[in-house]
Amino acid sequence: MSQTAKRVRAFRLNGRAHEVLVADNVLLLDTLREALGLTGTKRGCDGGECGACTVLIDGTPRLACLTRTEECEGHGVETIEGLVENGRMSRLQRAFHERLGTQCGYCTPGMVMAAEGLLRRNPDPSAAEIRAALAGNICRCTGYVKIVEAIEDAARGAP
Amino acid sequence: MELLPPFHVATPGSIAAAVAAGQDHAASRFIAGGTDLMVNLRHGIGDPATLIDLRGIPELRHVSAEPDGLVIGAAVTLAELAEHPAVASRYPAIATAAAAVGAPAHRAAGTVGGNLCLDTRCIFYNRSAWWREANGFCLKYQGDTCHVAPTGKRCHAAFSGDLAPALLVHAAEIDIAGPGGVRRQPLAELYAEDGAAHLSLAPGEFLVRVVVAADPWPASYAKARARGAIDFPLAGVAVALRRSGEEVDGLRVALTGTNARPFLLAGTDALLGAPVSPAWLDRLGRLVQKQVSPMRTTLLAAQYRRRVAAALAQRLAATLGGLDAVGRAA
Structure with missing residues (x-):
C-alpha cells in the first residue's frame, strides 16, 4: 500500500x-x-x-x-x-436503545460519540445545542427526532 | 474511496524549521487540519512525497485579542476562533464565519490558515480519480478543458472558504513565511481570479498569522448553502458598515463562493453619505449582482447564487444600517 x-x-x-x-x-x-x-x-x-x-x-x-x-x-x-462500562452499555447508549434513537444503526456509533463529546462538555444541553453538536452526523432512517430525545434523556439521567 | 498516496509527514517545531523543510523537500505540501487536503489526496489530486504539518509551531497556535488589535495564528482551529470570547464579542463577523464552516468535527480539526488557503471547488474537480479520468480530467488539474466554460481559457472553480470575506471587510493583513523571510501584505492580495492558481503563495511559502486592526466597524457574515450544516457556501457575504448619525460613512462588502477568489466589492464609495433605505439596498444589490460571477461549479444554478449573494448583502446591510432584514424601519 x-x-x-x-x-x-x-x-x-x-x-x-x-x-x-x-x-x-x-x-x-x-x-x-x-x-x-x-x-x-x-x-x-x-x-x-x-x-x-x-x-x-x-x-x-x-x-x-x-x-x-x-x-x-x-x-x-x-x-x-x-x-461500555463493566460489559454494559453506557447511559447514553441505553438511551439510544430505549428511545429508538437507532434504526438501521449505521450512523449510531458516530452519533453516540458526537453526543458523548457534547455531554462531557455540556452535561445539560438544550435541544438546539444537541442539534448543533450533531450537525455533522447524517442519519437516513430516524429523522433525528428520536436521536435528540435520546440524548435529552441521557442528560436527564434517564433511563 | 482510494487509499492515500504514499507520503512522509514532517513536524517542524518552528517557522524556520518549517521553511527549511519546505526547501529540503521539493514535492511537499504544507498541511494543518487536513479536512480538505486529505480528501483531495484520496481523490488522486496531488501526490506530495512529504506533508509538512504546521500545527507543532507554537507561534501559529495563538489568538491574541489585545486593545491594539487581533492576531490569529494560522494553525488556530476554527472551533478555537469561533469560541474565543474576545473574538465573539468584538469581531462577531469573524466568529460567525468560523462557526459557519462545516460541522463541529471539521472545525475541531480545520484551521484558519487552511480555510484561507482552501483549494477552489467545482463539480468537475471534487471527484474521484476514475470519475475525473472518465471525463477527460479538467483544466484545473491534469486536463486541458474547463467543462464549466469549454471555450474559455481559465479555470472557474469557486473559492469556498467562509473566513476570508469576514477578514477582508476588516481590512486584515497576513504574514507569509518563506525562503525570503516573513512578509506582511493585505489579505486581499493573497488571491487571484483564476480557479487553478488562486493563491499568490510562492513555492515554500505558508501563512503564519492574520492581523486585524482594533476598533473594527460593525460587521456580520451570512452564507447560503444546500443544508444548514457541513456544506460549503453557495454564496457567502460579509458586510462591515459604519454610520455617522443615520448616514453610512464606511462600507465594505466581501464575497465568497461565487468567484475563483474571495473579493471586496468595488464601488461601495458611491453608497456613502446616505442612510440605508430600500432604494439604497437596491443599489447595493445591483452592485453585487454586477460583480459576482458564479458559474456552473455547484449543483445549484449560477443565477440563484448571483441573486442569493445580493439578497444576503442586502439583509446584512439592512440590519447593520438600523432597518429590519427586509429593509423596513426596525
Whole structure:
C-alpha cells in the first residue's frame, strides 16, 4: 500500500496505552478497523461528510476518515467500544436503545460519540445545542427526532 | 474511496524549521487540519512525497485579542476562533464565519490558515480519480478543458472558504513565511481570479498569522448553502458598515463562493453619505449582482447564487444600517 516507512506510534485507546506500527499515510479509521479490529467505528461516506466515523480525540469529536494515525501520537482516542462500562452499555447508549434513537444503526456509533463529546462538555444541553453538536452526523432512517430525545434523556439521567 | 498516496509527514517545531523543510523537500505540501487536503489526496489530486504539518509551531497556535488589535495564528482551529470570547464579542463577523464552516468535527480539526488557503471547488474537480479520468480530467488539474466554460481559457472553480470575506471587510493583513523571510501584505492580495492558481503563495511559502486592526466597524457574515450544516457556501457575504448619525460613512462588502477568489466589492464609495433605505439596498444589490460571477461549479444554478449573494448583502446591510432584514424601519 505504501513505500512509506512504518513507525511505532503510541497513544491511549479507550483508556489503555497502545502502540501501533504504522506508515504516515494510514488513516485512523483504517488502523481502528483493520489493524485493531475495532469495527464499531463505521466507514460511511469516507470523505468527511457524514460523521459515521466520529471518534473522540482528547475528548473532542473528530472524523477518523480525515485523521492520520500518526496525528494521534501522544493523544487519547476513544471509540464506541470504549463507552461500555463493566460489559454494559453506557447511559447514553441505553438511551439510544430505549428511545429508538437507532434504526438501521449505521450512523449510531458516530452519533453516540458526537453526543458523548457534547455531554462531557455540556452535561445539560438544550435541544438546539444537541442539534448543533450533531450537525455533522447524517442519519437516513430516524429523522433525528428520536436521536435528540435520546440524548435529552441521557442528560436527564434517564433511563 | 482510494487509499492515500504514499507520503512522509514532517513536524517542524518552528517557522524556520518549517521553511527549511519546505526547501529540503521539493514535492511537499504544507498541511494543518487536513479536512480538505486529505480528501483531495484520496481523490488522486496531488501526490506530495512529504506533508509538512504546521500545527507543532507554537507561534501559529495563538489568538491574541489585545486593545491594539487581533492576531490569529494560522494553525488556530476554527472551533478555537469561533469560541474565543474576545473574538465573539468584538469581531462577531469573524466568529460567525468560523462557526459557519462545516460541522463541529471539521472545525475541531480545520484551521484558519487552511480555510484561507482552501483549494477552489467545482463539480468537475471534487471527484474521484476514475470519475475525473472518465471525463477527460479538467483544466484545473491534469486536463486541458474547463467543462464549466469549454471555450474559455481559465479555470472557474469557486473559492469556498467562509473566513476570508469576514477578514477582508476588516481590512486584515497576513504574514507569509518563506525562503525570503516573513512578509506582511493585505489579505486581499493573497488571491487571484483564476480557479487553478488562486493563491499568490510562492513555492515554500505558508501563512503564519492574520492581523486585524482594533476598533473594527460593525460587521456580520451570512452564507447560503444546500443544508444548514457541513456544506460549503453557495454564496457567502460579509458586510462591515459604519454610520455617522443615520448616514453610512464606511462600507465594505466581501464575497465568497461565487468567484475563483474571495473579493471586496468595488464601488461601495458611491453608497456613502446616505442612510440605508430600500432604494439604497437596491443599489447595493445591483452592485453585487454586477460583480459576482458564479458559474456552473455547484449543483445549484449560477443565477440563484448571483441573486442569493445580493439578497444576503442586502439583509446584512439592512440590519447593520438600523432597518429590519427586509429593509423596513426596525
